[in-house]
Amino acid sequence: LLLCAATLYLALSGFECASSEVTTARVALKSKDYKKAEEALKKEVAARPANAEAWLLLGDIYNDQSRWVEMDEAYAKAEAAPNASISNAQRQDIAARRFNGWLNKFNAGLKEYNNERYAQALKELDSAEMLRKDYPENIFLRAQVYLGLKDEAMVAKTYQQYTQVAGRDVD
Numbered sequence: 001l002l003l004c005a006a007t008l009y010l011a012l013s014g015f016e017c018a019s020s021e022v023t024t025a026r027v028a029l030k031s032k033d034y035k036k037a038e039e040a041l042k043k044e045v046a047a048r049p050a051n052a053e054a055w056l057l058l059g060d061i062y063n064d065q066s067r068w069v070e071m072d073e074a075y076a077k078a079e080a081a082p083n084a085s086i087s088n089a090q091r092q093d094i095a096a097r098r099f100n101g102w103l104n105k106f107n108a109g110l111k112e113y114n115n116e117r118y119a120q121a122l123k124e125l126d127s128a129e130m131l132r133k134d135y136p137e138n139i140f141l142r143a144q145v146y147l148g149l150k151d152e153a154m155v156a157k158t159y160q161q162y163t164q165v166a167g168r169d170v171d
Contacts, residue, residue: 019044021054022041029061038058050082055078059094068102068127069127071097079094098132105124105128109124113144139158
């Protein structure tokens, strides 16, 4: 009788097993089949957009493939999912991965700037800005790129934005 009651309780209390799509993704990830795992997880989040676990796994896939902006979006959806059971360790891991993604895009922008490929530097900085919005280093390097492009109006506008973001440090 106790076993029947426990089974009934678990069935009615929303006990959830991993969906077949998440299971498929986990198996695919073990064999490093990112394409298959990504397809399965996209199906899962289309059917159940509040599945934080699926969004976390999708973010991990994007991280492994250096698809930083997509990674950030997937992690944001995982964090925003209702009843998201994301641990503090997972939150710290997400923050570290976001920082690592930003650092990669910022350094790519710096490299392009140093090689005087200003249009590509701006594209890299756009991605860096998506990962760390209103971060002073992004804005300062963007101003330097406009300086290289000899776009004085954008240089002045960007430096003004930098002073607003950096605040007391600039004063």
